[in-house]
Amino acid sequence: MDGRDLVRSVESVGTAGAAQGLRTVRAAWRRWRADAGGLPPRGPVRARVPGAVREVQPGPGGGLIGFSRSELRIVVAVNGAVFWGWDGAAPEPSYALAGRCPDPDPRAVLEPHKDGGWRVVAERVTVVVSRLGAVEVLTPGGVTLRRDLPPRWWEPVGGGTARWMQRSEVPADARFFGLGGRVPGPRLRDGVYRLWNTGRGRGWGRAGDPVSAAMPTQVVVADAGTHLVFHDSSWDGTVTLREGEEGAGSGHDRAGTSELRMDGGPLRCWVMVGTPARVLLAWASLTGAPALPPAWALGHHHARWGGGGEAEVRGVVEGHREHGLPLDVVHLGSGHLDSREGFTVDEERFPKLPVLADELRREGIRLVSVVAPGVGEAAGGPVYDGGARRDAYVRGASGEVVRGVSWSGDAVFPDFTGARVREWWGSLYAERLAQGFAGFWHALDEPTSFSAFGEPTLPRSARHALDGRGGDHREAHNVYGLCMARAAYDGLRTLLPGERPFVLSGSGWAGVQRYGGVRVGGAGAGWPGLRASLALVLGLGLCGVPYSGPDVGAVDGAGSPELYLRRLQLGAYLPLFRTHSGPGAGGGGPWEFGAEVLRHARGALVERRRLLPYFMTLAHLARRTGAPYVRPLWWAAPEDRALRDCEDAFLLGDGLLVAPVLGPGVDRRAVQLPRGRWYDTATGRAYEGPGRVLVDAPLGRIPVFARAGAVLPVRGDDGGTELEVWAPAPGRAGGGLFVPDAGDGWEEPEIERYAVRWSGARVVVEREGAEGAGGAGRPVRVRGLGPGVGQM
Numbered sequence: 001m002d003g004r005d006l007v008r009s010v011e012s013v014g015t016a017g018a019a020q021g022l023r024t025v026r027a028a029w030r031r032w033r034a035d036a037g038g039l040p041p042r043g044p045v046r047a048r049v050p051g052a053v054r055e056v057q058p059g060p061g062g063g064l065i066g067f068s069r070s071e072l073r074i075v076v077a078v079n080g081a082v083f084w085g086w087d088g089a090a091p092e093p094s095y096a097l098a099g100r101c102p103d104p105d106p107r108a109v110l111e112p113h114k115d116g117g118w119r120v121v122a123e124r125v126t127v128v129v130s131r132l133g134a135v136e137v138l139t140p141g142g143v144t145l146r147r148d149l150p151p152r153w154w155e156p157v158g159g160g161t162a163r164w165m166q167r168s169e170v171p172a173d174a175r176f177f178g179l180g181g182r183v184p185g186p187r188l189r190d191g192v193y194r195l196w197n198t199g200r201g202r203g204w205g206r207a208g209d210p211v212s213a214a215m216p217t218q219v220v221v222a223d224a225g226t227h228l229v230f231h232d233s234s235w236d237g238t239v240t241l242r243e244g245e246e247g248a249g250s251g252h253d254r255a256g257t258s259e260l261r262m263d264g265g266p267l268r269c270w271v272m273v274g275t276p277a278r279v280l281l282a283w284a285s286l287t288g289a290p291a292l293p294p295a296w297a298l299g300h301h302h303a304r305w306g307g308g309g310e311a312e313v314r315g316v317v318e319g320h321r322e323h324g325l326p327l328d329v330v331h332l333g334s335g336h337l338d339s340r341e342g343f344t345v346d347e348e349r350f351p352k353l354p355v356l357a358d359e360l361r362r363e364g365i366r367l368v369s370v371v372a373p374g375v376g377e378a379a380g381g382p383v384y385d386g387g388a389r390r391d392a393y394v395r396g397a398s399g400e401v402v403r404g405v406s407w408s409g410d411a412v413f414p415d416f417t418g419a420r421v422r423e424w425w426g427s428l429y430a431e432r433l434a435q436g437f438a439g440f441w442h443a444l445d446e447p448t449s450f451s452a453f454g455e456p457t458l459p460r461s462a463r464h465a466l467d468g469r470g471g472d473h474r475e476a477h478n479v480y481g482l483c484m485a486r487a488a489y490d491g492l493r494t495l496l497p498g499e500r501p502f503v504l505s506g507s508g509w510a511g512v513q514r515y516g517g518v519r520v521g522g523a524g525a526g527w528p529g530l531r532a533s534l535a536l537v538l539g540l541g542l543c544g545v546p547y548s549g550p551d552v553g554a555v556d557g558a559g560s561p562e563l564y565l566r567r568l569q570l571g572a573y574l575p576l577f578r579t580h581s582g583p584g585a586g587g588g589g590p591w592e593f594g595a596e597v598l599r600h601a602r603g604a605l606v607e608r609r610r611l612l613p614y615f616m617t618l619a620h621l622a623r624r625t626g627a628p629y630v631r632p633l634w635w636a637a638p639e640d641r642a643l644r645d646c647e648d649a650f651l652l653g654d655g656l657l658v659a660p661v662l663g664p665g666v667d668r669r670a671v672q673l674p675r676g677r678w679y680d681t682a683t684g685r686a687y688e689g690p691g692r693v694l695v696d697a698p699l700g701r702i703p704v705f706a707r708a709g710a711v712l713p714v715r716g717d718d719g720g721t722e723l724e725v726w727a728p729a730p731g732r733a734g735g736g737l738f739v740p741d742a743g744d745g746w747e748e749p750e751i752e753r754y755a756v757r758w759s760g761a762r763v764v765v766e767r768e769g770a771e772g773a774g775g776a777g778r779p780v781r782v783r784g785l786g787p788g789v790g791q792m
Contacts, residue, residue: 020409024452027405031451031459038397038461038472040161045154050086050133053116061104062120067133074110074135077102080124081282084135085268086151093469094232095479096510098288125273137271143224146170147255151267161264161474166231168260172244172253174222175644177632179239180215180508181520181539181548183532186632187647188241195237195262197446197478197507199456211536212446213508213518214478217543218258219279221638227273228283230510233265234478264474276635277627283544284626288514290546291489292623294500295743296366297439298615299328300605301578303368303551308335309349310356317365319589325602326609330360331368331441331578340407341376343383343431357436366438368502371429373413373447373484374406383428387414392421397461397472404449404458413447413458416483417476418465425484426491433495439502440488441519445481446507481507482515489515499744504576508545517547517576530567531648531662537574538650541628547619549576561593562664562699568601569702570660572608573652575615575629600700613713613721613738618653620739620749629653637674640690646672655710655726655736656681659695659703669697677708677729679784686784708784709734711754711765722779725756725765733757738778 051068062074074084079102083091091101105122113119116131128136133150147169155162170176176188184191195214216231216239237260244256272282284290302316313330320327336353338344345353357367375384375393387393393412394402401412415421432440448456457477464476485505492501503516512518520536533550540548552571553564568590571577590601618629631651634643649659649671657678659671673689680687680695681704687693695703706712709728713736716722721738728734734756740749753768754776763785765776 020405020450021452023405023410024450027403027410027449028451028453030403031449032454034396034402034459035461038459040156044157045163046157048153048155050150053118053131056110056118058110059104060106061108062127063110065110065118065129070133072129072133072135074120074127074129076105076108076120076122076125076127078105079282079285080105080122080272080274080278081286082120082125082127082137082271082273083268084127085266087267089266089268091232091268091270093467095234095482096230096232096287098286098511098514102285125271137227137273139225139273144171145222145224145227145273146220146229146271153267163261163263164267165262166260166267166269168229168258169255170220170244170258171222171224172246172255173641174220174244174256176241176243176256176258177219177221178215178217178228178539178542180211180213180217180543181536182211183535185535185647186538186542187645190242191240193239193241195235195239195478197481197509199444199446199448199506212481212506213512213520213540213545215508215510215543216260217510219276219542221276221634221644223639223641225273226276226279226638227271228279229269229271230283231260231262231267231269232510233262233267234475234509235263235265236474236477237262276631276638277625280542280544280626280628282626287511287544289624290513290544290622290626291503291516292500292619293517293547294439294502295612295616295741296328296364297502297547298575298612298619299577300326300608301329301331301368301576302327303331303333303441303578303580305333305335305580309346310351310353313356313360316589317360317363319591323589323591323598323602325590326605327365329366329368329439329578331370331580333370334372334407334443336369337407339376341381341383342371342374342408343428345435354434354436357438361436361438367436368439368441368504369432369435369437370443371432371440371488372406372442372444373416373480374404374408374411374444374449375414376406376408377403377410377412384412386424386428387412387421390420390424392418392424394458394462394464394473396459397463402458402462405451406444406449411449413449414484415464415476416480416487417467419467421465422483422487422490425487426489426494429488429491430495433492439504441504441506442481442484442488443506445484445505446477447480479509481505482509482512485512485515498746500746510543513545513547517549518545519576519578520548520550527563527663530563530570530660533567533574534570534650534660534662535647537630538628538632541630542632544626546622546626546628546630547575549574549578551578551580553579553581560664561597564590564593565597565600565604565699566661566702569604570658572604573630573656573658573660573704575619577608596699603700610715611712612715613740614653614655616741617713617737617739620741620751621653621737633657633672633674637690640674642672642690643674655707655712657705657707659697659705661697661702667696667698668694669703670694671703671705673705677732678705679708679726680704681706681783684784684786686786706784707734708732709756711736711738711756713738716779720779722781723754723765723776725763725780725782727763727782727784728756728758730758 050070055066057064065072108122119128126138135148240259245254334340462473552567706726712724738752
C-alpha cells in the first residue's frame with residue numbers, strides 16, 4: 001500500500017457515506033492482511049524452455065512429443081479444432097468447455113518433418129512442431145496463420161505455481177479482435193490488455209481496462225485466412241499486441257506479435273481455422289451453444305436503478321404508453337430491495353409486488369430483478385443462515401469466512417465453483433419468481449467487494465472448491481461470474497422447466513453464453529462511450545457471446561439530447577436493447593428531452609419492434625451455428641482489407657448493414673460497403689460495393705442498408721410476420737431464413753427458407769420445401785424496385 005491508497009481510503013469515508021466508507025477501509029485492510037499471510041512469498045525462480053525433441057509417441061489425431069525439459073500433447077479434433085497442452089495439460093477440467101471434447105480426427109497422423117521437427121496434417125489445417133518446441137499453424141495450402149515460439153516458464157525454486165509466457169507471430173497484414181471485447185476496439189491496436197475481470201468504478205486505463213468479461217480468446221484475420229486462438233487458463237495475465245507492418249525497414253515484412261503472460265494455470269490452447277462462420281461454429285461446439293433468450297427479451301428493456309417504488313414503475317410504463325413508445329421489460333435495481341439485501345423486497349416501496357408484476361404481464365411487460373452475489377453478514381437473515389448451514393461461503397487461507405462489502409454493507413460471498421453451492425443458490429430464485437419476476441440481471445459478479453484501496457474484489461488467497469480440485473481466488477476470480485450465471489440458469493431450469501431462462505450477467509468468461517447474455521453497462525460517458533459500446537458488443541460476439549448490449553441513456557443525468565438520441569438509435573439495432581436511468585436522471589424517458597427527440601426516439605423504438613422476427617431468427621441461428629447477431633463488416637469477406645479496418649459500422653445478420661453516428665454534429669457520414677448491391681432502407685436508393693459512399697445521417701435516423709436479395713422477416717401492421725424482400729441485382733438471385741418462435745418453451749421450430757429470383761420483370765419469392773419450391777405462404781413486400789443506382 002502506498003500514499004495514494006491511503007488518500008483514497010480517507011476520501012472514501014467522506015464520499016461513500018461514513019458507515020459504508022469505513023467498511024470499505026476495513027475490508028481493504030482485511031484483504032491486504034489476508035494476502036500478505038495467505039499467498040506464497042515471492043522467492044527465486046528458475047527459467048525453463050522445452051529444450052530439444054527427445055522422443056515421439058503418435059496417438060489418435062496427433063500424439064505426444066517429448067523434449068528434454070518438457071512435453072507437448074497435440075491433437076486435431078474431428079471438427080478441425082487443434083488442441084495442444086504442455087507438461088500434461090489436458091483439455092479438461094475446464095470451465096470454458098461444454099460437455100465432452102470432440103473426438104480426435106482418425107485421419108490426422110503425426111509424422112516426421114524437416115529439420116528434426118514433426119507435423120500433423122489434417123483436412124482443414126496443418127500443424128508443424130519444430131525440434132525446439134515452436135508450434136506453427138498453416139492452411140491446407142501451406143500458408144502460415146500463426147507461429148507460437150517455444151514457451152518459457154518461471155518456476156519457484158522451492159515449488160509452487162509457475163508463471164509462463166507464450167509469444168506468437170502472425171502475418172504482417174493480420175488484425176487482432178476479441179479478448180472479450182475492449183473499449184478501444186473492435187480492432188485491437190498495439191497495447192497491453194489485462195485478463196482480470198474488474199468493474200469500471202474507477203474508469204478505464206489506456207487499453208480500455210478494466211473490463212468485466214475479459215477472455216483469453218483472440219480472433220485473428222489476415223489475407224491467408226481467419227483463426228481463433230483460446231488459451232485456457234483463468235489466471236490473471238496480460239496480452240501485449242503489436243500489429244505487423246508490411247515492407248518495414250529494408251523492404252521485409254514485420255510480423256505481428258501477441259505475447260501472453262500468465263501468473264499461473266496450465267499452458268494449453270485451442271486453435272480453429274477457416275471462414276469466420278466456420279471458426280465460430282467450431283468455437284460454439286467446444287464452449288456450448290448460446291442460450292436462447294425468450295422472445296420478450298429481444299424487445300425494449302428499461303432499467304431504473306435508484307429509489308422510487310411502485311408508483312414510479314407505473315409512471316414509467318404509463319409514460320411509454322402515453323407517448324406511443326413500445327416497452328417490453330422493466331428492470332428493478334437495488335432500490336427495490338429491503339436495505340439493498342438480495343432476495344428481499346422493500347415492502348414500503350412495493351407493498352404488492354406480485355400484483356404489480358401480474359398486471360404488467362397482462363399488458364405484455366415483464367419485470368426483471370437485479371441479483372448480486374454479496375450476502376449481508378447478519379445472523380437471522382434467511383439467505384445468510386441458509387448459506388451458513390451449508391458452509392456455502394468463500395473461506396480464507398486460514399479457514400475463516402471471507403468478509404467483504406456489498407450494497408447492504410458487510411457481506412460474505414458464496415463459492416459458486418462448488419456444485420452444492422450452485423444448487424442451493426439456484427433454489428433461491430424461487431422467491432424472485434414468487435414475487436412475479438420473469439428474469440434476472442446479475443451485478444457485482446466480477447466479483448466486486450467495495451474497497452477503499454487496492455483491488456475491489458476478494459483476497460487472492462481466498463479458497464475455492466473449483467469443483468473438487470481446490471484452489472484459490474487467483475484461479476477462481478475470472479470464472480466466478482460464469483459460475484454464478486450457471487447457478488441461476490440451472491436453478492431456473494428446475495423451477496420453470498417449460499420456460500427459457502433469462503439471465504443477464506455483468507461479468508463472464510469463455511462459455512458464459514451457455515447460460516445467457518452479458519450486459520456491457522453504460523460503456524462510459526460521452527461520445528467515446530457511445531463508440532466503446534459498439535466495440536464491446538462486437539468483441540463479445542467474436543468471443544462466442546452473441547447476446548449483449550450497453551445501457552442506453554444518461555445514468556447520472558449527464559449527456560446532451562443529441563447524444564441520448566444517437567445512443568438510442570444504435571441500441572435499437574443491438575441484441576440487448578436496454579434504456580437505463582439512475583439517480584438525478586429522471587425517469588429516463590425520451591419525452592424528457594423535448595418533442596423533437598421524442599419523435600425521433602419513437603421511430604427507433606418502433607423500428608426495433610418491427611424487426612423483432614428478424615432478431616428472433618438471428619437468436620435461433622446463433623444457438624445453432626454460434627454466429628453472432630452483430631458482426632464486423634469483414635465477416636463475409638475477411639480478405640477485404642478495407643473491411644478489416646472498418647470499425648464504425650456492422651452487419652446485423654446477413655441482411656442489414658448499420659452505420660451508427662458516433663460523433664456530435666453529424667448529418668452526413670461515409671459508409672464502407674462490402675461487395676454487392678446495397679439499398680439505403682430510408683430512400684430505397686441502390687449502391688454498388690465494394691467502396692465508400694457518402695449518405696445522409698440526419699438527427700432522426702442513422703444509415704441502414706439492406707443487402708440486395710435479402711429476405712427479412714418483420715412484424716406487419718396486423719402484428720403477424722411478413723417478408724420484406726429487397727430486389728436482387730439484375731441477373732442475380734437471393735434468399736433468406738425465418739425461424740418462427742412461439743415466444744418461449746423448448747420446441748425446435750422448423751427453419752423456413754426462402755429463395756428470391758427475377759422472372760421477367762417480376763421478383764418471385766418462393767419457400768423451399770421438401771417437395772420443391774412453392775409460394776411464399778406469407779405476406780410479401782418487395783422493395784428496391786425504384787430506378788437508378790447511386791454513385792460511389
